[in-house]
Amino acid sequence: MAFGIEGSATLAGRPLFRDLDLQLAPGWTCLLGPSGAGKSTILRLLAGLPTAARFEGRISAPPRIAWMAQQDLLQERANLLGNVLIGQRLSGAPLDEGRARALLAAVGLEGLEARRPASLSGGQRQRVALARALMEEAPLALLDEPFSALDPATRRRMQDLACARLAGTAVLMVTHDPLEALRLGDRVWLLEEGRLRPVSLPDGPVPRPLPALAAEAEALMARLAA
């Protein structure tokens, strides 16, 4: 089953992207590109969410989508467990509290289930949002800079977690970290001046080992990932 978006979008009369053709097969598709290029807009269009852009073309997406936006969308009046369960609550699916707790534990927040989002650090909030997205078992996952607020070690653990949980899912991830794209991407695209350009990738199955860095960076990375 493949999903995708084909077409053009304008924003206040000016073209945002033209003749875009982005097909999403199972596996990880990474989207890179300068700030303001339209990456988040593409994700919102795929998710069927309102955008400021006017789109003409075809979108094919499943009815259920795992979604992680650029903001964390945590509900301040609910505790962490409630935030992870909110998708099920909203869709009326039977609540799977056990899985929600397990996911919170998997993102490293065991024991904080009853805390309010306001008492979390930036990276902790992002992990709750990740857990919420992973609760949704959907054929398509749209992740907008999902690991941007995490330190390298946590980021790597979360990448591995997402890879494992989303196996077989078509994943479209926006990221600004080229290493992340090189590590996780089955396909990597660069959105630039309204066009998609492919990026060539190292061989091997994802998640790949990090590419070699300079000695100092290597040493620091190793230490941070210890």
Added chain:
Amino acid sequence: MAFGIEGSATLAGRPLFRDLDLQLAPGWTCLLGPSGAGKSTILRLLAGLPTAARFEGRISAPPRIAWMAQQDLLQERANLLGNVLIGQRLSGAPLDEGRARALLAAVGLEGLEARRPASLSGGQRQRVALARALMEEAPLALLDEPFSALDPATRRRMQDLACARLAGTAVLMVTHDPLEALRLGDRVWLLEEGRLRPVSLPDGPVPRPLPALAAEAEALMARLAA
């Protein structure tokens, strides 16, 4: 003139950090560390802002501080120009609209002065927050993951901009990107298990060239930074 924080902090009875001694001389001090370690808390303590932590020790900070928090703190009812000027409005300093416009242009948002924050992309918002922080000409700058939502090329430009504008200022920057720390840091610290550990650095004045990466990463980086 040097600023700094010395002491211990507890959070709900449990130690967050102990016998911390962080001195901030002019130049860039970078703070790395796992998510939830207490980096943002240290920044807030230095800025004299309320935290959930109970701190005992000494803080020395100037009365005026340039501040960029982990959230962008943009005011949705003001336009971008108003957001950049809000510090002067609040402190009662004479409004320097020309500088605000110049800073918005420097962060790549020329022509968007009258837009509302809600119509910006994530990275654009972060750049407005950066411009707002740079408006404040203060002897101490506290930056919490200031470039986390930017693509490598924009990030690099913003790093250079910040370096230039904050020359002579004592800067404390929290970051999760080791490359960024290696590029900008005059001193780099790792906050881990409640203690600060120094990180050794390459030679040369900041901003340093990026360390050599693996071939693919190098190629991609070069392309993204074009």
Added chain:
Amino acid sequence: EPLTVVLDWFVNPDHGPIIVAERQGWFAEAGLEVEIVAPADPADPPKMAASGQADLAVTYQPQLYLQHAEGLPLKRVGTLVESPLYCVMAKADGPVQGLADLKGRKVGFSVAGIEEALLHTMLRTNGVEPAEVEFVNVNFALTPALASGQADAVAGAFRNFELHQIAAAGSEGRCFLPEENGVPSYEELIYVANPDRMDREKVVAFLKVTERAAGFIADHPEEAWEIFRGWSAEVDDDLNAAAWGDTLPHFAAHPMALDADRYAAFGRYMAEVGLIPAAPEVAEVAMDLSAPAD
């Protein structure tokens, strides 16, 4: 400096002499500029006169004793309507054929503040203890309460109005009168003034003009109605037209004349029923402006 007169309520035929005199320009002829103010709450005018915001207030004789007892520096200086208009109204074809029938029934009253003074005596005179009757304050809605059957009788209706009103609602009313049921006769509407602030000459002039108007109304009721209805569109209606004829006989022909015995007797009565601690001297509550000033 106009002479400010606060009526007891909105303009209605009870105020005939004042309105007719004003419409005819007789106050102006007498060198008076009269400002007529109509409040919504009859309890306010005495306070206005006492505090000097008004020169004259229209109020009710029984209330005069309460005002005196509460320390309002007021005296009756003239009479507008010289006999009671108050009545206890029941449906003519209803179960209440006499006041004795009110035992165990519901009586609605408008807030006039003198139910004990009038209604309680009327009931006792007919062998009913007030405690055997349920009193409900129906405030703005005397006739509707009776017409719709929510009250078996209503107290405080004016015989010149409410009988016409209930007729308009399709029922016939029957009035029980206080002066026929053990209450001494009294003056329904009187003018009061604060003697310390009063401009005696002006007040006398005012009362003389109303006397002229009362005489004119008695002689030319039809013509007087035509003049009265021209006051404003609001007062020109069928009910007022019907009430006009019933009101005429009650206007005081000599507004200044004071029936001292009547004032003494009603004062004693108010003390007897316990509404005031002691009957005041007549001179404390009323003055006769036609008598030479001391």
Added chain:
Amino acid sequence: MRALATGLALLALWQAVVSLSGAPPYILPGPAAVLRALAENRGMLARNGLATLAEILLGLGLGLLIGLAAGLATALSTQVERLLRPLLVLSQAVPVFALAPILTLWLGYGMGSKVAVVVLITFFPVASALHDGLRATPEAALDLARLARAPRWRTLVWLRLPHALPHLAAALRIAAVYAPIGAVIGEWVGSSAGLGHLMLLANARMKTDLMFAALAVLAAMTLGLRAATDRGLRRLGL
């Protein structure tokens, strides 16, 4: 168009209530009788309606100003709040008939006392909402003020007030609805014109159809004022 449909729906509903409840016409007249009374007394209704409208607009304007001032004052200083809050609350606990003699003592029988009642009724929701709105500014936004060592009033103007605008808009919508009834109640204090005057008079004379005609004019004013407020606020993006 939509206003027309709403009007017709209301008339139908009214007729239904009259028919179903069996209330006699001297208690609840049907729409036909009231429409007739409206037509017959249009001159009188227009004259009294205009008098009331003037009270409403003046009172609403003053009420907003006073409400804004009170809301600002209580939100700016906890001491002022402690002092003023009970007074504000008490001002809503006093029935107009208790106040009437005092109002006329101070303001006379003219428009003043009626405007005062409108002010009394409309300022409170505005003051209350502004206070609550100003106090609800997100802590994160206040960090900016703390860093700038901003005095209270600058924090107010540049941070708190913008955040309180939606609260304030909600309160304006409520105040616009309360103002007309305030004017009618104010006419209790003593008046020779106005819809409230007319209604009291008609009520006492059991001219129920005229009373409801006046009520219809008042209702139309209320709906109009509310709609105008809505439109104005929406144009401001609130």
Added chain:
Amino acid sequence: MRALATGLALLALWQAVVSLSGAPPYILPGPAAVLRALAENRGMLARNGLATLAEILLGLGLGLLIGLAAGLATALSTQVERLLRPLLVLSQAVPVFALAPILTLWLGYGMGSKVAVVVLITFFPVASALHDGLRATPEAALDLARLARAPRWRTLVWLRLPHALPHLAAALRIAAVYAPIGAVIGEWVGSSAGLGHLMLLANARMKTDLMFAALAVLAAMTLGLRAATDRGLRRLGL
């Protein structure tokens, strides 16, 4: 302690107003006279106060329920809003004396008609605030509902309602202040007990000190109710 200080400050202010304005005691009695009247009539005041308190609490409870229902209904469906909104606004445009005969016809002279007036006065701010609060949910939060294809009521319960809570709390604070005056106005409609009844009688009998004593009891109730509401809401973090 602070309540005591507030009380004393209010008494002092009152005395100052009396002294400065030169209002005579039969228009505005001083605190001493009213305290005497309070003491002398404490039995009567307590009895009537309790009657009014019962009306207030019952009416406030019902008003909240109806306000919540109306706010939910209008926020859930634009059609319902179009239908109901004018009715809600109109309900605030009708002076109680116009309503009185209808209320008593339907509800009799017992507690019913007074509770109805309290309901009428308190439900509106609640409905209005809830509606506005529910409509003000951030668009970003609603994305979650769109993605889950959540039906309206689930969106309401899990997203809109939590965001509307502060608005609702503000409205509760206002409703608590309005409820007592509602009960007193309700007692105009027809009553044989209650503080409003007592005030009307005292007013008609020129017993201004007794009227103000009843007013003082009413004011104390209003302040108490407001303080209790504040405390309860603050305990809920609102």
